[in-house]
Amino acid sequence: MEKKMPRRFAVRILAVASLLVPAAIGATALAVDNAAAVTREELTAALNSKDIDGILMVTNAIKRMRHKDSILPVVQAVWRQDRRALPDVDWETASFPAVRVEMANILLQADRNGLLDADVAGIATYLRGRMADTSGHTLGQVILTLGLLDTAEDVPAIYAVAEQQDSPTFGAAVIALSRMCDPAADAALDALEGTVGDQGEVYFLGGVTPLGYIRDVRASFTNTRKYCSD
Incomplete structure (x- = not known):
């Protein structure tokens, strides 16, 4: 079955x-x-x-x-x-x-x-x-x-990496948290938005601010996360 x-x-x-993965992959x-x-x-x-x-x-x-x-x-x-x-x-x-x-x-x-x-x-x-x-x-x-x-147990460690705002680990952490269903991940992203909120002039990850990146990634997972259980 x-x-x-x-x-x-x-x-x-x-x-x-x-x-x-780097855009230019070696031979x-x-x-x-x-x-x-x-x-x-x-x-x-x-x-x-x-x-x-x-x-x-x-x-x-x-x-x-x-x-x-x-x-x-x-x-x-x-x-x-x-x-x-x-x-x-x-x-x-x-x-x-x-x-x-x-x-x-x-x-x-x-x-x-x-x-x-x-x-x-x-x-x-x-x-x-x-x-x-x-x-x-x-x-x-x-x-x-x-x-x-997708467990709350792993959220603090992922959040701690995101807080450092080092690319590409920042990007990976935001993506990981954004696609998780556990409510702890949403809370971590809310906290992260507050942490990076006063750093609007810091550009990276393709020319967006850290705050802009978080919001873009969260929005991109809105439809798929509708399938998370209540």
């Missing part, structure tokens, strides 16, 4: 991770057709290339795939660090936080969409541990992925 998605999670998952040993399904061989080749930008291209392509049944077991094996299942993978690269967080992101989205039962507790523990020892794009992706858990 098909797994039913709880109503509070019946929110279309947006491919916001691409907002944090990689693997070119991925955005319209095609990513195969085990392609994901393995990306991991073995040791090119993080190339790996991000592949994982973002997986997120865009309509039918993920064939690739999810491979993603699951990378997340679990299952060397027996994938003996041909470069496990040094596959163990990098940036890679494991990408795998966790794909699995949480799949779990929310009823495609599999992810190790949500294990993923949550891993992500919370990475909040303190990652930075830059990787921290941004940790925050975006942590937001998929």
Whole structure:
């Protein structure tokens, strides 16, 4: 029987991770057709290339795939660090936080969409541990992925990053909080608007103020958040 998605999670998952990937991605040993399904061989080749930008291209392509049944077991094996299942993978690269967080992101989205039962507790523990020892794009992706858990427990840590107003982590924190259903996330965004409200001349993130960015992102999630339960 098909797994039913709880109503509070019946929110279309947006491919916001691409907002944090540099526009000019470096050369990689693997070119991925955005319209095609990513195969085990392609994901393995990306991991073995040791090119993080190339790996991000592949994982973002997986997120865009309509039918993920064939690739999810491979993603699951990378997340679990299952060397027996994938003996041909470069496990040094596959163990990098940036890679494991990408795998966790794909699995949480799949779990929310009823495609599999992810190790949500294990993923949550891993992500919370990475909040303190990652930075830059990787921290941004940790925050975006942590937001998929949609729990009040994670709001203070996400808010603390947003308060620092460092791009791109500020952007990731605002997106994560804006798409969460938990009321604590709305309260955090209200508080954040007050914190940055007197800094209207600080421009970043594409030429908007921090306050303007918060309001734009919150507005962009208005329709999808209608599906949050009361």
